[in-house]
Amino acid sequence: ETIKLQTIAETLETLAHHPIDGVYTSARAVVEKEVLAGVRARLLALDLGVEVLRFAIRDVHAPPEVHAAFRDVASAQEDKQTAINVALRYQVETVNLARGDAAREVEIARSFQDAEVKRATGESKSLDLRSEAFRERPVGNRKRAYLETMEEILANSRKIIRPGWKGSGGVDLWISPREGTPLPMGEVLRGSEIRQAERTPAGGE
Structure with a gap:
């Protein structure tokens, strides 16, 4: 009987601090928690064990008369809380994905x-290393650099080679055919003359 009376007293005191609309709708859990804490404190003070x-x-x-309206309010508040929970979950997922993307971009x-x-x-x-080698042999490396540069520039372009008026002198040109190894220009020209002679009939012009 003492526990019952203390519980009723604590319940009435707690309800006096809450709007009745909240007790009918969303504040019920809060009221229950406060009443439980108050009853425990009362019984502890009475030392009932x-x-x-x-x-x-x-x-x-x-x-x-207004029960249906309060029920609609409670349902709307539940829907609101559900929407809030969904939004919070989406926020957490979005933030985590953004952090993952940012970390990946940083690693890249x-x-x-x-x-x-x-x-x-x-x-x-x-x-x-090249600079050091050039300093050791400036003349030879300068010529090599020139030849490598010219080779790169002239590799894929058509070229007309015209010896000076004194002739080619000691210059020996090598021509790369479509297949096989490069040949001296003299041999290529002689081979061309031989093939031309073979195609020309005897006594023809």
Whole structure:
């Protein structure tokens, strides 16, 4: 009987601090929690050696005239909370995806940076070695650099080679046929003359 009276007293005191509309709709769980804490404190003060484990409001409704309206309000508040939960879940998923994408982009940028640094370091070392070799043999390396540059420039272009008025002198030109190894220009020209002679009938012009 003492527990019952203390529970009723605590319930009435708690309800006095909450709007009745909230008790009918969304504040029921809050009221139950506060009443349970208050009853436990009262029984502890009385030193009854009894502990209340749970308190629940089983049946509380608005007057029949407005019961349907309160039920609609409670349903709307539940829908609102559901929408909030869905939005929060979407927010968390979106943030996590964005963080993952950002981390991936950072890793890609770091990999590209490392590759560029290594490439630049390699080119720098190669340039240092070439510069050192050039300083050791400036004349020969200057000529080699010139020949390599001309080879790169003239590789895919048509060329007309015209010796000076004194002739080719000691210049020996080599011509690369479509198949096989390069041949001296003299042999290529002689082969062309032989093939031309074979195609020309005897006594013909």
